[in-house]
Amino acid sequence: xxxxxxxAEAVEASAESAPxxxxxxxxxxxxxxxxxxxxxxxxxxxxxxxxxxxxFFFRMIPGDPIQTLIQTLQQNYVxxxxxxxxxxxRYQHEFGLDGNIFTQYxxxxxxxxxxxxxxxxxxxYPTPAQNVILHSLPWTIGLLGxxxxxxxxxxxxxxxxxxxxxxxxxxxxxxxxxIALSHxxxxxxxxxxxxxxxxxxxxxxxxxxxxxxxxxxxxxxxxGSVLKYGLLPGLSIVVIGAFGWILSTRMLMxxxxxxxxxxxxxAKGLKPWRILTRYALRNCYLPQVTAFGIxxxxxxxxxxxxxxxxxxxxxGTTLVTAIQQLDxxxxxxxxxxxxxxxxxxxxxxxxxxxxxxxxxxxxx
Amino acid sequence: MSDTEPSKDTVLExxxxxxxxxxxxxxxxxxxxxxxxxxxxxxxxxxxxSGSGKSTLAVALLRLLKPPGRVTAGSVVFRxxxxxxxxxxxxxxxxxxxxxxSALSYLxxxxxxxxxPVMRIQDQFRDVILEHAPERKEALSELIPRLLGxxxxxxxxxxxxxxxxxxGMKQRVLMAICVALEPDLVIADEPTTALDVTIQRVIxxxxxxxxxxxxxxxxxxxxxxxxxxxxxxxxxxxxxxRLVEVGDVHQVFKDPQxxxxxQLIDSIPKLGRRAS
Numbered sequence: 001x002x003x004x005x006x007x008a009e010a011v012e013a014s015a016e017s018a019p020x021x022x023x024x025x026x027x028x029x030x031x032x033x034x035x036x037x038x039x040x041x042x043x044x045x046x047x048x049x050x051x052x053x054x055x056f057f058f059r060m061i062p063g064d065p066i067q068t069l070i071q072t073l074q075q076n077y078v079x080x081x082x083x084x085x086x087x088x089x090r091y092q093h094e095f096g097l098d099g100n101i102f103t104q105y106x107x108x109x110x111x112x113x114x115x116x117x118x119x120x121x122x123x124x125y126p127t128p129a130q131n132v133i134l135h136s137l138p139w140t141i142g143l144l145g146x147x148x149x150x151x152x153x154x155x156x157x158x159x160x161x162x163x164x165x166x167x168x169x170x171x172x173x174x175x176x177x178x179i180a181l182s183h184x185x186x187x188x189x190x191x192x193x194x195x196x197x198x199x200x201x202x203x204x205x206x207x208x209x210x211x212x213x214x215x216x217x218x219x220x221x222x223x224g225s226v227l228k229y230g231l232l233p234g235l236s237i238v239v240i241g242a243f244g245w246i247l248s249t250r251m252l253m254x255x256x257x258x259x260x261x262x263x264x265x266x267a268k269g270l271k272p273w274r275i276l277t278r279y280a281l282r283n284c285y286l287p288q289v290t291a292f293g294i295x296x297x298x299x300x301x302x303x304x305x306x307x308x309x310x311x312x313x314x315x316g317t318t319l320v321t322a323i324q325q326l327d328x329x330x331x332x333x334x335x336x337x338x339x340x341x342x343x344x345x346x347x348x349x350x351x352x353x354x355x356x357x358x359x360x361x362x363x364x
Numbered sequence: 365m366s367d368t369e370p371s372k373d374t375v376l377e378x379x380x381x382x383x384x385x386x387x388x389x390x391x392x393x394x395x396x397x398x399x400x401x402x403x404x405x406x407x408x409x410x411x412x413x414s415g416s417g418k419s420t421l422a423v424a425l426l427r428l429l430k431p432p433g434r435v436t437a438g439s440v441v442f443r444x445x446x447x448x449x450x451x452x453x454x455x456x457x458x459x460x461x462x463x464x465x466s467a468l469s470y471l472x473x474x475x476x477x478x479x480x481p482v483m484r485i486q487d488q489f490r491d492v493i494l495e496h497a498p499e500r501k502e503a504l505s506e507l508i509p510r511l512l513g514x515x516x517x518x519x520x521x522x523x524x525x526x527x528x529x530x531x532g533m534k535q536r537v538l539m540a541i542c543v544a545l546e547p548d549l550v551i552a553d554e555p556t557t558a559l560d561v562t563i564q565r566v567i568x569x570x571x572x573x574x575x576x577x578x579x580x581x582x583x584x585x586x587x588x589x590x591x592x593x594x595x596x597x598x599x600x601x602x603x604x605x606r607l608v609e610v611g612d613v614h615q616v617f618k619d620p621q622x623x624x625x626x627q628l629i630d631s632i633p634k635l636g637r638r639a640s
Contacts, residue, residue: 259477260476260478261478263428263472264479265480267426267464267465267469267472268464268465268491269460269466269496270491270492271495278480278491282480283480283482357482358481358482358525359481359482
């Protein structure tokens with residue numbers, strides 16, 4: 001500090017009434033920012049905790065992945081002698097299995113956080129596990145992500161109307177249909193769809209993600225093929241998912257319809273559609289926003305069957321193959337992905353909720 | 365016009381109104397053959413104990429009656445200014461919807477959840493004004509603070525949400541909304557119930573001011589005889605779904621004709637007298 005600095009500061013301080021610089025006073029004046037910061041800190045702790053638990057959990061799986069790898073190599077005549085201790089040690093180092101479990105943990109977390117490196121995949125050695133995952137991730141996000149959003153949106157709209165018109169014949173049919181179908185497993189619906197559209201009618205393909213005769217790329221033919229191949233698996237998810245959302249939205253809607261502010265809105269002579277959207281739905285859809293964020297986690301583990309059934313090259317298929325072959329780096333990587341996406345989705349929702357509902361308090 | 369002269373100062377004419385609730389133990393008649401007329405510009409009080417049918421009368425007149433309640437007989441002739449008279453019980457859908465608020469408005473009890481919890485106060489003014497008087501869109505920014513000022517609220521209340529207001533403030537917001545379109549008739553259902561007595565007094569004063577400033581006709585439903593004594597011009601006393609007495613409020617208080625009215629008046633607590 002030079003000698004000239006203190007007077008300048010004094011002038012500044014007297015110009016404004018009482019503002020003190022620094023993070024703490026600023027945060028006390030911006031409760032939303034303080035909340036966001038605190039919530040983000042919590043997110044980092046949750047992320048670290050969940051990744052740590054996942055790491056130690058998967059290290060407890062019995063079996064020796066290196067032996068499995070060497071057996072595989074031997075079967076493929078790449079390596080037809082007994083593995084020497086040196087070779088085993090080299091592989092162990094490469095897969096991050098040398099040293100005690102805590103050095104392994106530190107090395108794993110270091111590689112994951114600083115380099116985004118999950119270690120090599122066992123079955124696709126030496127391709128790193130993150131490349132294996134990133135290769136299948138777009139398919140999963142494309143198929144399951146879009147289907148989940150469609151199912152949610154459709155379920156909210158139909159469920160809201162079904163709740164609004166409760167007591168009418170159409171509403172009763174939809175409600176009972178939803179009760180019956182919302183707990184039918186995905187694969188069962190998928191099998192029926194495959195039987196009708198692929199087997200009986202021959203209209204749609206039932207396997208793979210695109211026509212193998214078309215080379216992948218951003219060509220209209222390829223995109224058209226992807227859409228066509230995604231239709232059946234997507235439809236099976238949308239159909240069942242939407243029925244669940246219809247049922248829960250209707251359930252949330254009915255008590256809101258008895259609220260005084262709906263009577264008041266009717267007395268105001270507002271148009272019925274406006275009462276439905278701005279008064280009824282606006283007051284009951286928040287739990288559905290939260291539920292949707294949580295359901296995103298099931299994209300990574302709940303729809304393995306759909307991908308298996310349609311031989312879709314997504315994350316579910318990758319996970320099943322990895323488990324069968326004890327490809328622990330890939331299994332852990334997929335788990336880490338699921339942890340990351342669920343926690344991030346819940347973080348975003350928590351930050352979003354105060355904006356959607358003025359009654360949600362984000363300060364202490 | 366000469367033949368409408370006698371009815372010109374009558375806003376609402378209720379003839380032989382019957383409202384029935386179906387229950388599993390048979391029908392219950394909540395309003396039973398009620399005749400009543402409301403004069404333009406007056407404040408008419410409806411008094412009676414709980415279960416006397418006064419609230420049922422209010423929701424039936426507002427056409428907000430929900431099953432299992434239903435109107436089983438009678439007519440309600442409503443004469444909005446500059447419009448031909450309608451039977452409120454016979455109109456439906458759009459015809460009823462356009463009449464609401466611009467001609468027939470409602471002031472609920474402030475302690476109820478009548479304000480939408482996720483909408484700012486200004487938006488709850490805005491939606492009803494734009495619905496019935498879209499030409500006032502430009503004037504809204506001036507109109508809403510003026511209406512709030514009329515009931516003694518600051519303009520900043522417009523930016524607030526219902527959960528940020530006290531019970532008395534909510535009641536005043538509801539009062540400001542109910543006169544926003546200068547309706548012919550406001551039906552107020554227990555406007556002072558669940559408020560403490562000092563706020564009750566302010567609310568009653570504001571209601572009297574609204575009549576003075578807007579020339580609004582008010583029908584005030586209250587179990588509290590004190591409210592009627594302070595506010596209304598005429599009072600109608602209901603007992604078991606029937607009107608037992610209608611008359612000038614001073615006349616009724618001075619010389620009640622019906623024994624039930626006398627009991628109601630005697631039930632007003634007085635200082636220096638033990639409750640019996």
